[in-house]
Amino acid sequence: MAADYEISFEPSRRRVRVEFNGAWVADSTRALILHETRQPPAYYFPREDVQMALLEKTSQVTHCPFRGNATYWTLRAGGTVAENAAWSYDEPYAEGAPIKTHVSFHPERVSAIYEGDDEIPHLARSQGSAHPNSIAGWLLAEAWQLATPDQLVDGFCRCLRRQGVPLARMTVIIPTLHPQVFAAVYVWREESGVRTVYEPHDILQQLKFQASPFAPILRGAGGVRRRLEAPSCKLDYPVVRELRAEGATDYVAMPFRFADGQLNVLSMTSFAKGGFSTGHLGEIYEVLPVLGRLLEVHAQRRTAVALLETFLGRRTGARVLDGLVKQGDGEHIAAVVWFSDLRDSTALSQSMPREEYLAYLNGYFHCLAGAVLKKGGEVLRFIGDAALAIFPVGGDSQAACRQALAAARLAGERIAADNAAHPARVPIRYGIGLHLGEVTYGNIGVPERLEFTVIGSAANAAARVESMSKTLGKTVVISSAFAQAYAKPLEPLGRFRLKDVEGEQELYTLPA
Structure with a gap:
């Protein structure tokens, strides 16, 4: 080659x-x-x-x-x-x-x-050659069939090895649009294949990243080539010094772009005598735009999934990707409906500076909504300082009730810990209402602006149950429908009329 x-x-x-x-x-x-x-x-x-x-x-x-x-x-x-x-x-x-x-x-x-x-005529890039690029042939014939980016990176590296490239290690860094993840990193080793790492945003402040060649490359500074065998090789990065100490002979880190201009990085290491030849690097450089387009397709889908899961929820995002995208698309499901609300939010928003109140509100949601997600629930929406969530029943209503109560207990523990950690701050107080019933789980709104949520009398009842938490002085209030399905001891609170709910309802709370 x-x-x-x-x-x-x-x-x-x-x-x-x-x-x-x-x-x-x-x-x-x-x-x-x-x-x-x-x-x-x-x-x-x-x-x-x-x-x-x-x-x-x-x-x-x-x-x-x-x-x-x-x-x-x-x-x-x-x-x-x-x-x-x-x-x-x-x-x-x-x-x-x-x-x-x-x-x-x-x-x-x-x-x-x-x-x-x-x-001199302007000659286009040659379309034919006595020595066609065999790596390009693999990208066109096989790479597009690979279902995941880690399979693509692994297949590309193994293709290079088959073509005689003395590749021992490769790292591919693709920044991503995600509230928690800065980049997806695919680390390939000759002996073990691909390992995928999702680096958080704080990696940007860590010395190991700042002192790496990846940082300047992602800022647009070009690439890096270090012939590690050469006595005069510049040892200007920790990774270069470490590789030379391991016996590596060549290190290359180069940028490649997506169609929207996003910069990504691919690095390669060789331990073979002489490292990479001009021929090796030339053929890789020649196909890099094609590899970039294939990786971009995977990255865009990963971004779409991540954003849908973040802004809609894991189950809801999956339903949208499965095709439930039109107004009215949805299904009837049985679920535990969770409705929670922050106490005294109006007074707090008026008395606190805006940034302080937003931090307070996000801390509250981290404790409650985070507990819902931790225990297998789906947060559907935030309504000001309130949250609507569900625990779908599937085939076991008692299991869904157990998940919801576990989330309520975990939320209580987190709120107590957060309040203890901020003794000078107004303590977070809240209410949770839990109800079990049938809901319509699907798209509502107008065709130009849809929301995937739950509607129906069960969702309304959960909100009404929660409204009684302040009246009764209880953090968690539970409906009789939930209590019957749970079938384990709960503390009764009595019978009450709920707004827009027919008849008197027996209400419960967590046992002491």
């Missing part, structure tokens, strides 16, 4: 000029021609032969794993602007040393490039 991808340089034997909007931007008899497998020739000019006054440095940086990091210039002449039309390798790797500080131009972004008096 290594011989299938090559780069070489040769001096142009003729005068080479670049024209842009009527101005000669470059004019040289010392231009170098870069020949690269399946790429059109590129002309590089010494800066002394370029009108650098017409170029303005930009922040764009791209990375080639065998040439290094390229910086870019915008071209301005006669009132016309060509963004990022020229690039240069200021500190190239060894393979790119002949073009150090030379400038090259995108043929499609300038008016013309001439060799002698002949205009």
Whole structure:
């Protein structure tokens, strides 16, 4: 495989000029021609032969794993602007040393490039080759069939190994849109395959990340290549020093982008003598955009699932992904309905600074809603300072009741601990109402704005039961329907009339 991808340089034997909007931007008899497998020739000019006054440095940086990091210039002449039309390798790797500080131009972004008096045609990237990229063949024929991103990363690494790439380790970092997770990290090892790690947002503040090459790469600084065998190798990152101590011979970390511009990182380590050749890196670099698109598909689905689970709930999000997306879509289910409410919220919101009240409210929800999720419930919505949740019955109503009571007890423990941890703050007080009944679980609203929730008399009854918690001075109030299904001792509170609920209702609370 290594011989299938090559780069070489040769001096142009003729005068080479670049024209842009009527101005000669470059004019040289010392231009170098870069020949690269399946790429059109590129002309590089010494800066002394370029009108650098017409170029303005930009922040764009791209990375080639065998040439290094390229910086870019915008071209301005006669009132016309060509963004990022020229690039240069200021500190190239060894393979790119002949073009150090030379400038090259995108043929499609300038008016013309001439060799002698002949205009050089703008050649598209070669579509055919005597040495087709076999990695690309695998990506097109097999990779799209892999169902998960970890399978894709594992398959890609094993494909590289089959093609003779001396790969021992790979790490792929994909930042994600998630309230708790900063990035999905796929760690491949030759001996063990892929391990997936979901790094939290606070990884950004941790030294191990800040001191890694991944941090500057994700900020747009290009890539990193360290030939660890070389005595003069720059040991500027802890991971580089650790790999060299382990006997690694080559380390490459390079960015790749998604269609929306998001930067991601792929790193590779070799322990073989000589490390990665230009041919190895060339073929990988060539297919990286295709690999990126396949990973992007998986990332977008993962993001969709994560956002649906976060904003709708795990079960509800799954139902939406399963196709329950139209107004009126839904089902009738039996469930324990949980309704909880924060006490004195109006007075608290008026007496506390906004940020303090939001922190107070989120602390309350963390204790109560977090307990619901911990015990297998589904939080459907937050209504101001109230929360609506369900514990679907499935085939066992008593089990659903046990889950709900376990969540109520855990919520009480968490609230007590939080209040004890903040003795100077107004203590959190709340009420929980629990009821068991039939609800309609589905989409309501207008076609342009739907909400997946529960509706029906059981949901209304749970809210009415909760409203009695303040009247009765109890934190948890339980309906008779719940008590009958639970079939274990509860403390009776008496019979009461509930607003919009027919007849008197026997109410209960947790036993002391």
